[in-house]
Amino acid sequence: MVKLSQRANKLQPSATLAITAKAKKMRSEGIDVIGFGAGEPDFATPSHIIDAAIGSLRAGDTHYTPVGGTAELKNAIIQSIKRDYDLDYASNEVTVNCGAKHTLYNIFMSILDPGDEVIIPAPYWVSYPEQVALADGVPVILETSEADGFMPDPEKLAALITPRTKAIVLNSPSNPSGSMIDAAGMKKIADVVAGTDVLVISDDIYHRLLYDGTKFVSILEVAPSLRDQVVIVNGVSKTYAMTGWRIGYALGPQSLIGAMEKLQGQSTSNPTSFAQKGVIEALTGDQSCVGEMVGIFARRRALLVDGLNALPGITCRMPVGAFYAFPNVSGVYGSKTPAGARITDSFSLAGYLLEDALVAVVPGAPFGSDANVRMSYATGEEAIEKGLSRMAVALAKLS
Ligand SMILES: *Cc1c(COP(=O)(O)O)cnc(C)c1O
Numbered sequence: 399m400v401k402l403s404q405r406a407n408k409l410q411p412s413a414t415l416a417i418t419a420k421a422k423k424m425r426s427e428g429i430d431v432i433g434f435g436a437g438e439p440d441f442a443t444p445s446h447i448i449d450a451a452i453g454s455l456r457a458g459d460t461h462y463t464p465v466g467g468t469a470e471l472k473n474a475i476i477q478s479i480k481r482d483y484d485l486d487y488a489s490n491e492v493t494v495n496c497g498a499k500h501t502l503y504n505i506f507m508s509i510l511d512p513g514d515e516v517i518i519p520a521p522y523w524v525s526y527p528e529q530v531a532l533a534d535g536v537p538v539i540l541e542t543s544e545a546d547g548f549m550p551d552p553e554k555l556a557a558l559i560t561p562r563t564k565a566i567v568l569n570s571p572s573n574p575s576g577s578m579i580d581a582a583g584m585k586k587i588a589d590v591v592a593g594t595d596v597l598v599i600s601d602d603i604y605h606r607l608l609y610d611g612t613k614f615v616s617i618l619e620v621a622p623s624l625r626d627q628v629v630i631v632n633g634v635s636k637t638y639a640m641t642g643w644r645i646g647y648a649l650g651p652q653s654l655i656g657a658m659e660k661l662q663g664q665s666t667s668n669p670t671s672f673a674q675k676g677v678i679e680a681l682t683g684d685q686s687c688v689g690e691m692v693g694i695f696a697r698r699r700a701l702l703v704d705g706l707n708a709l710p711g712i713t714c715r716m717p718v719g720a721f722y723a724f725p726n727v728s729g730v731y732g733s734k735t736p737a738g739a740r741i742t743d744s745f746s747l748a749g750y751l752l753e754d755a756l757v758a759v760v761p762g763a764p765f766g767s768d769a770n771v772r773m774s775y776a777t778g779e780e781a782i783e784k785g786l787s788r789m790a791v792a793l794a795k796l797s
Pocket of ligand 1: 437496497498499500523569572573601603633634635636641644645646
């Protein structure tokens with residue numbers, strides 16, 4: 399037996415994995431499970447992007463590139479940020495990594511000393527606290543309330559800031575809740591962090607997956623003076639259905655970007671050369687694919703959320719962005735299954751739905767919100783309808 403490090407031992411495997419793995423196993427046994435677990439678009443990457451990567455391979459882009467991405471890609475990112483945020487960045491303020499998850503990891507590894515704190519509003523993406531802990535930091539959870547649309551409360555935020563606070567993570571639109579911090583809310587957060595040394599890590603991976611004409615709000619739009627205190631994290635995975643390509647990026651203060659590149663130079667080196675070429679096409683080529691995908695997500699969102707709200711014991715806010723519904727299922731807690739087991743939390747409900755209804759949902763507890771479950775609508779309308787009617791049958795059996 400290899401004796402593992404404390405670091406390896408304390409790292410939690412993705413808590414959402416258990417249900418997903420079980421659903422997968424059932425499917426492999428020929429059981430018709432309807433999956434709402436997907437954390438990625440179900441669309442194929444648009445073909446003009448694929449063609450660019452194939453062309454790049456044929457043209458001989460098979461060597462190392464600069465560690466933090468090619469100059470051409472950095473330039474494409476700078477242009478896209480100009481277009482979407484109206485912000486100007488220089489090439490030494492941009493770094494390209496192997497997915498936005500890797501971008502976040504490089505940031506935490508570059509800013510945290512043992513015991514340093516990072517404030518994370520709940521509900522949160524499961525990897526934030528784990529990555530902070532992996533970098534020897536301490537995740538500090540900022541509780542929010544569903545009644546307030548999961549908005550971080552500026553007073554509660556202020557109360558959590560200590561001399562050890564290094565950063566706060568903002569993820570708007572949010573995975574898992576689909577909520578977005580509006581301009582007024584963003585301004586209040588900006589007012590709290592202004593004048594402190596707290597870095598704002600703005601995970602904007604869903605910034606173009608917004609519905610009903612809602613406009614994305616960056617903290618730098620409402621508080622441009624925070625520029626030296628904000629790092630923007632973004633990528634192509636969600637916007638262009640490119641999860642497998644593994645390209646994400648950061649834009650921020652040069653000192654941080656330089657540290658991230660030094661770290662990357664001793665770990666992964668550059669992100670894949672021909673994937674970088676595909677990303678240039680994604681960011682600078684025809685953007686109509688994004689609108690088309692958002693249009694399809696919008697129809698599914700309405701179908702799923704309306705259907706959920708019609709189920710007994712379940713209420714669901716209309717998500718503003720991303721592709722997840724985050725229904726509150728606590729009205730079902732306390733009830734009994736036909737087998738006599740009690741539904742007590744998001745895990746037991748998810749377990750019951752999987753076994754009885756053959757519907758896979760992700761428990762909210764690992765996202766910091768046990769009253770909810772996460773249901774992705776990155777799946778077809780037929781599956782959504784079928785899943786909803788199966789849930790209705792299973793919920794009717796509870797007493
Ligand atoms: C999917 C996701 C990411 C990471 O995406 P990559 O595929 O690593 O680029 C980061 N943050 C959130 C909130 C996500 O949902």
